Amino acid sequence: MSPDTAMTATAPAAEADVRKSSPGAAREPRRRPGRIRRIGLPYLLLLPALLLELLVHLVPMVIGIVMSFKELTQFYIRDWGTAPWAALDNYKVSVDFDAPVGKALLDSFLVTIGFTLLSVGLCWLIGTAAAICMQDTFRGRGLLRALFLVPYALPVYAAVITWVFMFQHDNGLVNHVLHDQLGITDQPSFWLIGDNSFFALLTVSVWKGWPFAFLIVMAGLQNIPRELYEAAALDGAGMIQQIRRITLPSLRPVNQVLVLVLFLWTFNDFNTPYVMFGKTAPEAADLISVHIYQASFVTWNFGTGSAMSVLLLLFLLVVTGVYLALTSRERRASHA
Amino acid sequence: MLSLALAASACGGGSSTGGGSNDSPKELTYWASNQGAGIEIDKKVLQPELDKFEKETGIKVKLEVVPWSDLLNRILTATTSGQGPDVLNIGNTWSASLQATGALLPWNSENFDKIGGRDRFVDSALGSTGAEGQDPAAVPLYSMAYALYYNKQMFADAGIDGPPATWDELVAAGKKLSGDGTWGIGMEGSNPAENIHHAFVFAKQHGADFFTADGKADFTNDGAVTAVKQYVDLMAKDKIIAPGNAEYAQNQSVSDFAKGRTGMLLWQSASANLKSQGMSEDAYGIAPVPVQSGTPGTGKQVNSMVAGINLAVFKNSDNLDGATEFVKFMTSDAEQKILNTAYSSIPPVKAAQEDPAFNSPANAVLKDTLAKSAVALPQVPDESQFETAVGTAIKELFADAAAGREVTTGSVKAALTKAQQQMPKK
Numbered sequence: 001m002s003p004d005t006a007m008t009a010t011a012p013a014a015e016a017d018v019r020k021s022s023p024g025a026a027r028e029p030r031r032r033p034g035r036i037r038r039i040g041l042p043y044l045l046l047l048p049a050l051l052l053e054l055l056v057h058l059v060p061m062v063i064g065i066v067m068s069f070k071e072l073t074q075f076y077i078r079d080w081g082t083a084p085w086a087a088l089d090n091y092k093v094s095v096d097f098d099a100p101v102g103k104a105l106l107d108s109f110l111v112t113i114g115f116t117l118l119s120v121g122l123c124w125l126i127g128t129a130a131a132i133c134m135q136d137t138f139r140g141r142g143l144l145r146a147l148f149l150v151p152y153a154l155p156v157y158a159a160v161i162t163w164v165f166m167f168q169h170d171n172g173l174v175n176h177v178l179h180d181q182l183g184i185t186d187q188p189s190f191w192l193i194g195d196n197s198f199f200a201l202l203t204v205s206v207w208k209g210w211p212f213a214f215l216i217v218m219a220g221l222q223n224i225p226r227e228l229y230e231a232a233a234l235d236g237a238g239m240i241q242q243i244r245r246i247t248l249p250s251l252r253p254v255n256q257v258l259v260l261v262l263f264l265w266t267f268n269d270f271n272t273p274y275v276m277f278g279k280t281a282p283e284a285a286d287l288i289s290v291h292i293y294q295a296s297f298v299t300w301n302f303g304t305g306s307a308m309s310v311l312l313l314l315f316l317l318v319v320t321g322v323y324l325a326l327t328s329r330e331r332r333a334s335h336a
Numbered sequence: 337m338l339s340l341a342l343a344a345s346a347c348g349g350g351s352s353t354g355g356g357s358n359d360s361p362k363e364l365t366y367w368a369s370n371q372g373a374g375i376e377i378d379k380k381v382l383q384p385e386l387d388k389f390e391k392e393t394g395i396k397v398k399l400e401v402v403p404w405s406d407l408l409n410r411i412l413t414a415t416t417s418g419q420g421p422d423v424l425n426i427g428n429t430w431s432a433s434l435q436a437t438g439a440l441l442p443w444n445s446e447n448f449d450k451i452g453g454r455d456r457f458v459d460s461a462l463g464s465t466g467a468e469g470q471d472p473a474a475v476p477l478y479s480m481a482y483a484l485y486y487n488k489q490m491f492a493d494a495g496i497d498g499p500p501a502t503w504d505e506l507v508a509a510g511k512k513l514s515g516d517g518t519w520g521i522g523m524e525g526s527n528p529a530e531n532i533h534h535a536f537v538f539a540k541q542h543g544a545d546f547f548t549a550d551g552k553a554d555f556t557n558d559g560a561v562t563a564v565k566q567y568v569d570l571m572a573k574d575k576i577i578a579p580g581n582a583e584y585a586q587n588q589s590v591s592d593f594a595k596g597r598t599g600m601l602l603w604q605s606a607s608a609n610l611k612s613q614g615m616s617e618d619a620y621g622i623a624p625v626p627v628q629s630g631t632p633g634t635g636k637q638v639n640s641m642v643a644g645i646n647l648a649v650f651k652n653s654d655n656l657d658g659a660t661e662f663v664k665f666m667t668s669d670a671e672q673k674i675l676n677t678a679y680s681s682i683p684p685v686k687a688a689q690e691d692p693a694f695n696s697p698a699n700a701v702l703k704d705t706l707a708k709s710a711v712a713l714p715q716v717p718d719e720s721q722f723e724t725a726v727g728t729a730i731k732e733l734f735a736d737a738a739a740g741r742e743v744t745t746g747s748v749k750a751a752l753t754k755a756q757q758q759m760p761k762k
Contacts, residue, residue, distance in 0.1 A: 073760060074717065077416045078439050100757035169738075170580040192583045193526065193735040278405070278585065280528065280728045282735065297409055299721050300433075301760060302416075 061313075068306035077302060090307035101295075105308060107283065108291040112267060115198065115287060119205045120262045124255070126206070127213025132247060135221055145218070152211035160275040163204045167191035167276075192277065197285040204272055209265070213258060220254035221247070256327045264316065288312060356441070356656040364397045364658050367410065369425040369645055371478065371679045373612040375401045381678045389665050395658045404529075408720065414650070415439040422653035423662050426474055427529075428464040428644040429713045429723065435466040435473035436717035441649040441656070442471035451475065451664040461684035464642045464712035474646035475667060476684030478676055480604040481705040482533065482640040483698075484623045490518070490599040491621075499623035503566070506600070506626045510576030513599035520576030521600040522589030525734035528727020531567075533641050534602065535730060536713055538563035540638040541628050546726065551716040553759040555726055555752040564730060565748045572737035582731075582738035593620075604643045607680040607698050622698045624705055632709035640710040644684065682706060718759060725755040 067080070068090055076083035096102040130148060134141055151159060166173040168191075175188040191200040228246050237245065270289040273281050279297075281290050292312065296305020366386070372378045378401040386397040400421070402410055408430065414420025415437050426434060434440055441447065443465070448454045454462070461479050465472035484506075486499050494513050500506040510520020524530040539545060544559020554560070571577035578598070581589060587609070593601040594613035602625060603609075610620065624632050625639040632639040647666055649659045665671060672688035682702050683689045694703065713719060729751040737743050 074433060074437050077412065078418075078437050080416075100754060104758075168580075169583055170578070188580075190579075190583065190735065190738060193731075194739050278526075280724070280731065282732070294724075297412065299724065299758065299760065300412065 064306050065310055067302060068310045070303050072301070072303040072306070074300040077300070083303070086303055090303045091311070093304055094307050094311060101304070104286075105288075105291065105295075108286045108288050111198070111284065111286055112288040115202060115205070115285075116263060116267045118202055119209060119266045120259060122202075122206045123209040123213045123262055123266075124259060126210040127215075128217045128251075130210075130214050131217040131221055132243060134218065148214055149211045151208050152215070156208070156271045157275055159208065160204060160272055163200075163207075164192065164276055167200050193282050195282075195284045197277065197282040201273060201276060201285045201287075204276065205266060205269065208272065209262060213262065216254060216258045217251060220251045224250045253331070256331075260320065260323055264320070267316065356651055356653045356659075358657050359654045361655055361658055362395055364395055364423060364653075364655055364662055365421040366397050366399050366662070367407070367421040367424040368399060368401045369407055369427070370401055370403050371645065371681075373609050375403065377612070381675070385666075385671060385674065389662060392665070393658070393661055395655075395661065397662065411439075418652055420650045420652075422650055422655055422659045424648055424650065425477065425645050426648050428461075428474075428476065428642065428646045429529075430720050431465050431473050431646060432467045432715040433717055433720040434648070435470065439651055440473040441651045441653075441659075442473065443475055444471045447660065448475075450660050451667055456667070456685055456687065458684050458686055458689065458706070460642050460706055460710060460712070461644060464644065464715065465646055467715050467717070474648035475663060476644060477647040477666060478645045478679055478681040479684040479706055480643040480645075480681045481702045481710050482537070482602055482604050482625050482643065483606075483701050483705065484625050485593060485601040485603060485606055485610070485620050486623065487593070487596060487599045488619060488621050490596065494599070499621060500626050501624075501631070502629055503626050507570070507574045507576060510570070510574065510600065514576050518596070519578040519592075519598045520574075521570065521602070522584075522592045522598040523570070523577050523581045523602075523734075524584045524587070524589055525571070525577075525582035525738070526585035526731050528724055528731060531727045531730035531734075532713075532723045533643070534567050535560075535564050535726065536641055537625070537638060538567050540711060541636050542566075543636050545714070546722060547714045547716055547718075551714075551718070553718065553722065553756050555722075555756040556749055561745060561749050561752060564726075564733070564752065565743065565745060568730065568733045568737055568743050568748070571734060572743040579738035579740075582734040604640075605680045605682075605702060608678070609680075617698075622701045624701060624709070632705065634709065634711075638709050638711045640705045642706065642710045642712040644681070721759055725758045726752065729755040 069086060069088075070076075070080070070083040071086040071089070072080065072083045093099070093101050094105055097106045134145060165171075169175060169188055172191070174191060175185075179185045179188045189196055191197060224247065228250075229242055232242050232246055268289055269287065270293070273285060273287045273290045274293075277285060277290070279290075279294060281287065288308075292305055292308045295308055296302045368378055368382055370378055372381060379399065382399055382401075386399055390396050404427075407425075407427070411420070411424065411426065411430075411434065415434075420439075435442075443454075445454065457476055458479065461476035462472065465474050465476065484499055490513055491498075491509070494509070496509045496512055500509045506521070513520045523534075536546065539560050542559040542563050544557055544563060546553070546555055546560055548554045571579065571581065578592075589598065589601060590603060590606060590609055591613055592598045593606075594610050594615040607617070611617070627637050627639050630637060647663055649656070649663060653659050666675070667685055669685060669687045672683040672685045673691050673693060676683045676688070677693055680698070682694060682699060683691075688694075689703065714722070716722075733743055733748060733751055736747065
């Protein structure tokens with residue numbers, strides 16, 4: 001936030017500065033080299049960062065896009081240059097929803113959308129609720145806050161593999177509680193294979209994701225002036241009203257960023273499903289990141305895998321663009 | 337900046353067209369597969385041998401033991417980037433698939449001569465080193481075969497005379513063993529590779545195959561469907577496999593057997609693994625894997641795949657001579673005896689196989705199977721895709737069976753049809 005506002009604050013001043021001094025430049029041509037150097041310096045300083053950015057982000061992306069137009073199977077992976085151009089074949093295969101490959105991709109895409117919406121919604125809800133509950137000081141608040149952040153701080157692999165043990169059919173804790181102790185199910189359920197795997201994955205994802213929402217919302221809450229609540233209380237607003245009329249509107253800018261970030265992370269999450277299900281996830285929990293991995297690594301067809309990745313990239317770009325456009329228009333409207 | 341650019345071009349991939357060299361004659365990197373009960377055990381077995389090699393030749397070998405779940409991916413990544421080990425272990429069923437990438441050094445007669453000649457190796461092991469009519473992509477290192485392991489005490493308690501010789505007998509024995517928390521037999525339902533090995537043998541016993549003679553995928557022929565159904569039916573219809581086995585993929589069935597939870601186990605060279613899990617050698621017997629009827633042999637009497645590990649050299653190694661030297665060392669008679677004893681496998685080298693150490697009853701069954709009734713998995717470039725596609729289809733069928741859903745000829749055929757549609761088009 002702050003660099004942004006600083007930029008907009010100084011930009012007009014800088015412009016004015018340039019305008020004021022430019023006639024002077026014309027009158028004193030001898031000082032031009034120094035000026036060029038001065039104007040050029042910022043760009044020069046930016047250059048290493050720009051090159052690194054190109055190297056780290058853009059080059060691999062461009063390579064990925066090029067790969068998506070090639071027939072990059074096991075016969076060519078040793079020397080990509082010799083792989084024949086496939087034109088749009090890889091894309092055609094990926095979006096031909098009547099054929100098995102395209103249909104599987106579409107199914108996986110829909111599963112991922114449903115999973116992401118549920119996971120982000122639950123993460124946000126639990127995180128916000130917990131942050132609001134922790135807003136007032138009470139004994140043990142620091143301890144609880146620290147405890148809540150544990151899932152976020154644990155290494156992903158260690159945390160998820162523990163969940164895998166708990167979800168096991170024969171000796172898992174989940175079946176022990178649900179079946180043996182509470183008697184909710186008639187027989188022990190399967191959580192890591194079959195349709196239940198969706199809920200197992202969702203549970204782990206929410207467990208892992210909500211502390212982040214909690215952390216961000218908690219930070220956002222610090223910026224709401226206490227006076228607002230005191231004034232509202234004097235006017236007779238109850239707790240629910242205070243949350244609806246003060247807390248949530250004040251959190252809006254924080255939430256906008258939070259939801260977007262959670263969405264992108266969850267949609268692209270690879271580690272959780274991969275550690276839970278390995279290379280071949282059950283259909284009910286076949287998230288798109290693992291699906292694409294399988295399409296490229298397990299079948300050794302990197303061209304089709306790249307085409308699917310490019311499609312995914314486009315989808316996420318569109319979603320992000322639309323989301324930012326909508327939310328920034330809202331913000332402008334609320335400012336006006 | 338320059339070094340960065342260099343580093344970038346070095347890992348940019350696609351630059352690995354160049355052949356190998358001998359630029360770095362004093363060093364080798366070796367990727368070993370995980371043969372022992374754990375990676376640490378492999379290191380303990382291999383490191384003394386590598387030290388011996390260093391003493392003999394002055395070449396230092398950097399060892400990395402790669403788990404099976406990562407090995408194929410690591411090899412593919414190494415192939416793509418050109419940044420790989422010099423020498424590596426591969427599952428012998430991948431030979432033809434990896435051969436097609438052109439990343440491995442072909443073992444023509446000239447190269448074979450450097451390690452003592454092709455004749456030193458057993459034929460059945462050589463049959464699983466690459467596509468027919470091409471120079472092998474690797475040389476055999478360890479040979480294994482499937483056998484039926486059975487718990488003697490549980491058999492006696494259930495009043496079963498001896499190990500079953502046919503599948504009908506196995507199902508009957510399994511039913512006697514099942515009940516009261518114990519089960520007839522264990523399987524790794526979520527492990528695609530295990531599923532493939534069994535489905536392949538069942539298919540052979542029904543006179544069928546998963547590939548046509550010219551290497552095209554043919555997963556839905558009647559024999560293949562019957563084979564897969566018979567395999568899954570051990571859980572679905574015969575109910576001699578615990579439903580929980582449908583999610584096994586980390587060798588849990590071996591520890592179930594070691595703990596006496598199951599009475600039988602179909603496994604390759606399980607002795608060392610069972611020992612490390614605390615099961616004494618007297619507690620179990622070893623018999624050939626059952627057939628449909630009669631005795632094991634060729635054709636429909638096949639009862640195992642040719643299982644094993646091959647040793648390959650990366651074509652763009654910067655120490656080709658050293659790598660060849662290392663392969664010679666690892667396949668020498670002396671090393672073959674040491675390594676195959678440690679892993680309870682059978683040496684694919686004829687002279688080493690003669691050693692009395694490999695004449696124990698356990699090894700006799702494995703040796704006999706390899707010599708008389710084992711067949712190599714199809715040596716076609718699409719083999720590894722087949723393992724994944726069909727192996728996953730069977731995993732899903734096991735999931736159905738475990739959830740109590742019916743497994744019919746129709747549902748098996750549908751699953752296999754889907755698998756076939758995922759195979760690369762040519």
